[in-house]
Amino acid sequence: MRQHLIELVFFSTYAELRAERARSYLGLAWWILDPAMQMAVWWLLIDVILGAGGPGYLPSLLIGVTLWQWMKSCMTHGGYAIWSNLNLVRQVALPPLVFPIVAMLSDTVKFFYILVVLVVILWFSGYPPSAAYLGLLPLFVAMLLFSAGVGFVIAALVPLLPDLRFVIEQVLNVVMYVSGVVFMLSNVKSPLRELLSLNPIAVMMDAARGILMRGEFPNWIGLGKASLIAFAICAFGVWFIARLAPRYPKLAA
């Protein structure tokens, strides 16, 4: 049974990626174009118009937008996955956790393509690779756990309260602003900086910039704390979905 579910998750992920590629005219190119356009907007606004970017702004923005897009897509795609598969939930006895996992896996595969482009751009911009790249692995695990946890909690609730979708996009925008995605924490004045650095996403963004731009290993204590929080949210999300699972097949079309 378990092996069968793993096969289903992997093949569904492949199907999802393939279908997405076929759905749009430019296909795969959108995986790169989408973050590139977002980045252009922020660069224009913060660096060019407001002049608030500071040195190294463009690469730090590039890293922030790329990572945040991955986290956000896991939270939203994963978060809407049970709701958008309710017709399947009504017809077949599958653990509902399968649907958000498939969505997050396919977003993660996409992210790795984008990451390669990101890293190449950084090399050519004068930020060479370093031994600190090893720190990316635990960092990405923590980021995925965190996003998956938030995604699971959203996924558990949206089928019962579809109206939440209207709020979630806005909430995630606010989360982005307070997480140092489009600005660097080091540019924020005290005591706001200390306050913002309590946010695990901000800590993870900072760690990513340290690794990729300055060749610094992450602050293990900070990353450890963020990982613990991520793990706790993830465990809660899994429990929450299992708890609400009997209600999903009964929901009206």
Add this chain to the structure above:
Amino acid sequence: MNGEVLVELRNVGVAFSAKRSVGDSRFWALEDVDLTLRRGQRLGVIGRNGAGKSTLLRVIAGILAPDRGHMKRGPVSCQLLSLALGFVPHLSGRDNAVLSGLMLGLRRREIVARLAAIHEFSELGDFFEQPIQTYSSGMMMRLAFSVAIQVEPDVLLIDEVLAVGDAEFQQKSGAALRARMGEGHTVVLVSHSEAQIAALCDRVLWVEHGRSVMEGDRDEVFAAYHRDLHLAAPAP
């Protein structure tokens, strides 16, 4: 009355919320159903529209959990025969066959081993490699049925889908399904057609208003069901 008991329901009820909004107004689609399914039995479920027949199938399939009563299921797979389960428009017939087969509980290697049979049964020819969004609805149904008929759960649950597609394929799919039911599999069949149930089932469960009225030998239950129908009809 021999054969090991695969599924047993005692006083099972299932409630639905009437609408998706604040406030609790539940209705019981199943009120009180008893059922015993033994290995090798072919059980037909009869009853008027809205009696709860389809809900009952979804309980046996493990999709819906009972809100009251007891249910016992042995370590067996119960699969509802669903057509076009999980189909993705942009994928080829072949990929959709694999995906749908996985959803229906097959292992990947089992489906891959049967792809040739699916391809042949569906009569899709070269279209098998094309995205299914290019298919006509008839072609889609042929693919869907060809996949579904490959599934071999311990208990096969069928809800009124005995024949699909054009007249010719209807005959072929109906025949394939009857052959599958005749192979000694355990089957639960919900149908409006008494003729179908009479032809395919040896035991019958009669459900009315979410309650099981009678379960037993096919002819006995049909006789009682007909008596009741006549009593319910207005006097001439």
